[in-house]
Amino acid sequence: MRNNNINNVTNKVTLGLILALSLLSANMATFAQSNNEVSFYLQGSFSKLNYEALGESSKLENGFGFGAKYSYYLTENWSLGTGAEFQFMEGSIFVPTAQGAYMTQDSEADAFEFRYAATNFSENQEVYFLNIPLQVQYESLGTTRFYAAAGLKAGLVLNSEYQSSAGSLETSGYYSQYDVELTSPTFAGFGEFKAVSNSKSELDLKTNFVAHLESGVKFMLENDRSLYMGLFLDYGLNDIKPNTSGNRLVHYNAQAPTDFAFSSLLSAREIQDLDEVRTLAFGLKIQYAFQF
Template sequence: MKKNISNYIKSLALFTVLFGTCLNGYSQDQKQEFSVSVGGPFSFVKSTSSGDFLPANGFNAGLRYAYYLNENISLSLGAEYQVYTGQSKFTTLGGQYSATDAESESFQFRYSAVNFREKQNLSYINVPIAIQFETQGSTRFFIAAGAKVGFALKSTYESSAENLTTSGYYPQYNVELFNPAFAGFASTNDFKSGKQDFDTKVSYSATFETGIKQAVGDKSAVYLGVYVDYGLNNVFDKTGDKNLIQYNPDLPVQLKHNSVYDSGLARDMRLVSFGLKLRFAMH
């Protein structure tokens, strides 16, 4: 994944240089603009969930090259680093399924959690393509719209609960075991799973930005505006057929804690970002 992204960024940089060179050759009177930007604070993972969805904060930083078709209209291409965060909350949840222990005994593994939360943290490289219209003068109103393609760099999740109880019911003996802990049966307060990786796919988003562009001298300007990026596709489209807490018969038992997206408790993961954006431009 990282190698593919690196190759893509190199290709994008080469394309940007060639694109700018060709446009210069076409018309020396047209203007070019290079800018750097930061934006936020709302940048989160949006989903459909049987629990509560809690938006969280994130940020973006990027570079952009723009070519002016005339004094008012420009086309732009860029690259942005974007962090998305999210949180799924369940007051109570539980489950049960058939399993086999270390002694090859069949039993029913059971789990229940109180105030269960899962936090997601996703890092993406987004490539925005947009068209911008702006008025004339030293202080200009601008409006831009386009699309973004996002490539995942790293995606992690972390689970926690006020209490997590696991047990094993053996129907052949009509007994439910709540211990020992080394067999995977315990009641744990202030449970935390630690960070774990999961795979997310390419994101496609619609983007919109509007605000004020203020000239600073002859060859630079400052943009201040509001923006919205809305994900058009599900970036985690797996079947969601895994158990939230997966039993492992090897002693001592190390339970695996899957994501709420792996288990189907949450689905349709889309990436959303909006807020304020500040850009410094030179031409």
């Protein structure tokens, strides 16, 4: 009889241990599933290539981005994330007058000083980045959560272009050997020309490194889904200015003197007051996520 009681107790304890281990395994599996989060997001922003040239500052323009992110939760509150992001940024600058002079040769190989003054000069830049982010995120608990994230991004330049124009362009040629300045004829590239512009050209910006800050609200949905709504700030940490190409701001083409073209203010050799070019973007970010 005593052996039967011992066996019954042993069986009950064994069954209890099995049930406890099953519940613990289920809880651990549930916790393991919630460690991982995959999200997709869209962001709209104001953006600029932040710089000063010829006494003027660049202006804010529109931008956008979208991406995918993977996060691993170290605890219920803290996570580490990485992913891939496509980002478009646009910048612009307006200069009332851009002028300069340099030595060159005409179609007959005579040396002269080409002088120019471009009024109402403007330049637009467009840049496409592939960003690789690394960030840490904190979030509170509950159905509606506050979250804040900070980290770094490495931005690979997929494409960068600029387009420049001037309301008018006045040019002349000074021949020191004759001590004469020619303001005509126009077919030789000397005179006043209206509405000069060039087509989009390569800008060749450098790889961008960015400090990223983000904060907002995370709404917990059914089936381990969530929706983020927040604000973000991306600030460039390094100078992405292209190497000075040696080209002049206004090109004089001896073979086609009236076909003027512009170099970018970011790379023209006579723009001496341009120190650094950094990116700046801020705006709204919407993110849809699910955990597993």
